[in-house]
Amino acid sequence: MSDVSHENPKDSAARAPEDAITQSILTAVSEQRLPAGSKLGEQQLSDLFKCNRANVRRALTALAAQHVVELRPNRGAFIVTPSPEEAREVFEARRTIERTLARNVVARASAEDIAYMRNNIVQEAQARADNDKPRELRLSRMFHMQLAKISGNRVLERFLAELTLRTTLILGLYNAAGTSGCAEDEHDRIVDQIESGDSDRLVSLIDAHLRHLEAGLDFRRTRNRNLTLAEQLAI
Amino acid sequence: MSDVSHENPKDSAARAPEDAITQSILTAVSEQRLPAGSKLGEQQLSDLFKCNRANVRRALTALAAQHVVELRPNRGAFIVTPSPEEAREVFEARRTIERTLARNVVARASAEDIAYMRNNIVQEAQARADNDKPRELRLSRMFHMQLAKISGNRVLERFLAELTLRTTLILGLYNAAGTSGCAEDEHDRIVDQIESGDSDRLVSLIDAHLRHLEAGLDFRRTRNRNLTLAEQLAI
DNA sequence: TCATCAAGTATTGTTAACAATTATTGTTAT
DNA sequence: ATAACAATAATTGTTAACAATACTTGATGA
Secondary structure, eight states: OOOOSSOOHHHHHHTHHHHHHHHHHHHHHHTTSSOTTOEEOHHHHHHHTTOOHHHHHHHHHHHHHTTSEEEETTTEEEEOOOOHHHHHHHHHHHHHHHHHHHHHHHHHOOHHHHHHHHHHHHHHHHHHHTTOHHHHHHHHHHHHHHHHHHHTOHHHHHHHHHHHHHHHHHHHHHBOSSOOSSOHHHHHHHHHHHHHTOHHHHHHHHHHHHHHHHHTBOOSOOOOOOOOHHHHHTO | OOOOSSOOHHHHHHTHHHHHHHHHHHHHHHTTSSOTTOEEOHHHHHHHTTOOHHHHHHHHHHHHHTTSEEEETTTEEEEOOOOHHHHHHHHHHHHHHHHHHHHHHHHHOOHHHHHHHHHHHHHHHHHHHTTOHHHHHHHHHHHHHHHHHHHTOHHHHHHHHHHHHHHHHHHHHHBOSSOOSSOHHHHHHHHHHHHHTOHHHHHHHHHHHHHHHHHTBOOSOOOOOOOOHHHHHTO
């Protein structure tokens, strides 16, 4: 979305409203303020972002292509609600991709990268202590996205961005009440393993981390919240 | 794109023009009739497909989200031209994903699946014998997509669809003149290995297959063709 | 009371006209 | 001849009005 060739100031300004909508929706989903199934009305969004419906529709079309939003003809746009089967596929895809990231990260992580991740973990722990779940979720996702950035493969990074976002939706639907996503000590141990430089053990650790997350799902009941769109987007 | 929940006849009809455009462009790229850098004019497409510009723009926006098309503000839509660095990333992503597919395929391939793949290989060989390169390229891509279908993970299948398409563009830009993509005997050996049921060896074989393909690239010169859009889309 | 149906409202989908920007062509001056 | 500039043409971007569809509300009848 942001890797257009020959980018200049005027070009990036040309899609400002569209990008603002996209980013706002992605962030809101990553913090579980926009739960699965939320309706995204065109008028509503064009009012909120003070742009015309054409921009809104471009943003929604792009999000639909990433399977974050579902477009139902004559009905509108909705945040996708992953099925249990899709959840399984998302987790398998994550294990697949993060395995390769792990191998790359061991070879490429710098001291600054390690420090950044340690700091991320501290902030995540703080958010958990503060019971700030949106922030905790966003930081947890950022930890995994950091692995992708370090690994230096923008294709896999984009795939993982989609998968982690859908993971957040899956957790919102099916995660047992007590557990709140990734266990922070597991993130810590992952960084330990990156420092130690044993890529095989790192792969196992991340694989186990993701399997642990998936094992915590309970497909028997779902959850729901009721906030206005403006509150959820926090504009 | 085609896995919308609650689909009914009227719904699928509602996006008929958009899907026709998308499919036509995807097929044209997969057969190298639309090379990297091709301009996709809005008027041009709305004339060809007899629809309004709004449908065209939805299709182009969706293709841009899959990194098949690049949208340059005030300039229009173009088929992406992968850089050497992007080529490396695409191949690493393919190895990552097809490794998982290989393990799944060994566990899940039925006799019908094997027969289908053998037939695909025969047709591909025939296309090569006939010097029908577009058909050969499309069939070669379909072979890999068949692995994804058998493996039963629609997320990875969609990712691979994008990656194989970008691979076709990469081959069109950087592949040495003589070689024309995947060697068919390697596809044959892959099916042999699926039948034998040794997933580790299958993984190695597919990994080698992809590395072999990547090794055939030559980033020093590029190629170009000049056909009208109507000819390239073959409408 | 509940289900069914109809009218009205709101939302999405389509179309066309207009504005802004870029590409092209032709001219002029060096 | 070539480079720089101006006028023209073509393309993309924006907006608004209208059409079609879906949703909501209230009335009617069993």
